[in-house]
Amino acid sequence: MFEQLQDRFNLIFRQLRGLGKITEKNITDTGREIRRALLEADVNYKVARDFVNSVIENAKGSPVLKSVTPGQQFIKIIHSELTDLLGKQTEKIQFVSKPPTIILLAGLQGSGKTTTAAKLAYYLRTQGKKLLMVAADIYRPAAVEQLVKLGEQIDIPVWVEEYNDPVKICLNGIDEAKSTNCDAVILDTAGRLHVDSEMMEEIVQISEMTKPQEILFVVDGMTGQDAVNSATVFSSALDITGIILTKMDGDARGGAAVSLTAITKKPIKFIGTSEKIGGLELFHPERMASRILGMGDIVTLVEKAESLLDKEQSLRITEKLRKQEFTLEDFQDQLKQMRKLGSMEEVLSLIPGMRRITKGLVMDDNQLIWTEAIINSMTHHERQNPGIINGSRRKRIAMGSGRSVQEVNSLLKQYNQLKMMMKNVSKINKNNRMMNRYFRMIN
Ligand SMILES: Nc1nc2c(ncn2[C@@H]2O[C@H](COP(=O)(O)OP(=O)(O)O)[C@@H](O)[C@H]2O)c(=O)[nH]1
Numbered sequence: 001m002f003e004q005l006q007d008r009f010n011l012i013f014r015q016l017r018g019l020g021k022i023t024e025k026n027i028t029d030t031g032r033e034i035r036r037a038l039l040e041a042d043v044n045y046k047v048a049r050d051f052v053n054s055v056i057e058n059a060k061g062s063p064v065l066k067s068v069t070p071g072q073q074f075i076k077i078i079h080s081e082l083t084d085l086l087g088k089q090t091e092k093i094q095f096v097s098k099p100p101t102i103i104l105l106a107g108l109q110g111s112g113k114t115t116t117a118a119k120l121a122y123y124l125r126t127q128g129k130k131l132l133m134v135a136a137d138i139y140r141p142a143a144v145e146q147l148v149k150l151g152e153q154i155d156i157p158v159w160v161e162e163y164n165d166p167v168k169i170c171l172n173g174i175d176e177a178k179s180t181n182c183d184a185v186i187l188d189t190a191g192r193l194h195v196d197s198e199m200m201e202e203i204v205q206i207s208e209m210t211k212p213q214e215i216l217f218v219v220d221g222m223t224g225q226d227a228v229n230s231a232t233v234f235s236s237a238l239d240i241t242g243i244i245l246t247k248m249d250g251d252a253r254g255g256a257a258v259s260l261t262a263i264t265k266k267p268i269k270f271i272g273t274s275e276k277i278g279g280l281e282l283f284h285p286e287r288m289a290s291r292i293l294g295m296g297d298i299v300t301l302v303e304k305a306e307s308l309l310d311k312e313q314s315l316r317i318t319e320k321l322r323k324q325e326f327t328l329e330d331f332q333d334q335l336k337q338m339r340k341l342g343s344m345e346e347v348l349s350l351i352p353g354m355r356r357i358t359k360g361l362v363m364d365d366n367q368l369i370w371t372e373a374i375i376n377s378m379t380h381h382e383r384q385n386p387g388i389i390n391g392s393r394r395k396r397i398a399m400g401s402g403r404s405v406q407e408v409n410s411l412l413k414q415y416n417q418l419k420m421m422m423k424n425v426s427k428i429n430k431n432n433r434m435m436n437r438y439f440r441m442i443n
Pocket residue numbers: 107108109110111112113114115116191246247248249250271272273274275279
């Protein structure tokens with residue numbers, strides 16, 4: 001997510017940190033570079049311009065120029081401005097006191113509405129809610145079936161009526177949700193490839209007849225400026241309460257995420273981060289700003305880790321790391337644990353500064369299987385003392401695992417790098433409670 005933007009900010013920040021003091025010219029120059037970075041990421045030009053002006057104004061008006069760590073102070077200003085731009089605070093789904101809460105999903109075809117309906121239902125159920133989904137896209141024959149299948153997968157009922165009009169289907173679905181005591185009902189509607197009046201009429205009619213508490217505009221995060229355009233049209237026709245940005249796991253440049261709230265004045269409530277049912281995250285502006293600026297997102301990582309990882313093992317490895325007894329066997333455990341969190345690349349991108357360190361390192365998830373084969377071909381003694389693995393041992397291990405000597409070499413190199421990284425990160429963040437918590441969870 002946002003790799004290009006991260007790289008650009010990384011460069012800009014490196015220059016800033018190197019400055020002993022910051023002049024007005026530095027501020028203006030940095031502003032210009034930020035603007036260029038945002039435009040390249042397909043951020044709306046007005047949004048980019050206003051953002052930069054606001055950063056410059058703030059920096060000039062603050063004690064940055066005289067501060068002891070001027071670069072850091074300036075970076076802080078950028079971070080706080082970006083957080084504001086992304087919507088300031090986290091916006092959750094609002095539930096009504098008299099259920100069911102009606103949630104209408106609107107958006108173009110292919111934006112991810114049907115997938116998101118199921119993801120959202122799944123997400124809300126983890127919060128103890130009872131749900132019903134309504135299949136109101138009757139135009140594409142496969143659409144109803146798609147939602148039914150997803151419903152089966154997560155064991156959440158779907159209201160289906162093949163031969164009725166979408167408004168009636170929605171109303172009947174809501175009745176069903178009432179009589180089965182559901183907390184919320186999610187309406188999955190039809191979209192078109194492009195904004196057209198017929199589709200708009202239908203969705204407006206559904207909205208007027210069902211009076212939803214939440215109207216969520218679902219939009220493909222990869223589409224940049226197009227996302228902003230369609231959001232503008234939808235939010236002028238409908239009283240949108242929030243935005244769900246999907247496909248953020250792809251190579252979304254960030255333009256949509258950064259521009260949408262500023263342009264529509266509507267909060268981004270969730271982001272879709274995979275095709276899978278678990279791939280929906282509550283949107284946190286502050287954390288997202290940190291991610292975009294390459295400061296990592298430890299809080300999200302800790303939350304993920306807490307829900308997935310083996311705590312006992314984590315404690316054991318943290319202790320080993322502290323004593324610098326981190327062996328290849330631990331490395332293997334570590335890789336397995338990381339796998340539970342997502343792809344290696346995804347996980348590492350959440351750790352502050354990690355992107356810079358691991359850039360160029362191959363993070364192919366398939367390698368995990370080969371890595372395991374290689375480690376399995378080592379003796380216990382070798383795994384505990386990787387230092388003794390010399391040339392002839394490497395050859396034997398390669399033969400035994402059916403991998404090449406180069407791969408054995410690169411594994412040992414990765415192990416050493418990870419060991420170094422761990423040491424550095426734990427040193428830097430010794431006094432950081434969050435980081436310690438993270439280490440307890442993940443290691
Ligand atoms: N990678 C990724 N794919 C997604 C995400 N959300 C939806 N998709 C995919 O986008 C395509 C269109 O989604 P669908 O829910 O059918 O869109 P709809 O036409 O708006 O209902 C499907 O192939 C989904 O699997 C996401 O967050 N990440």
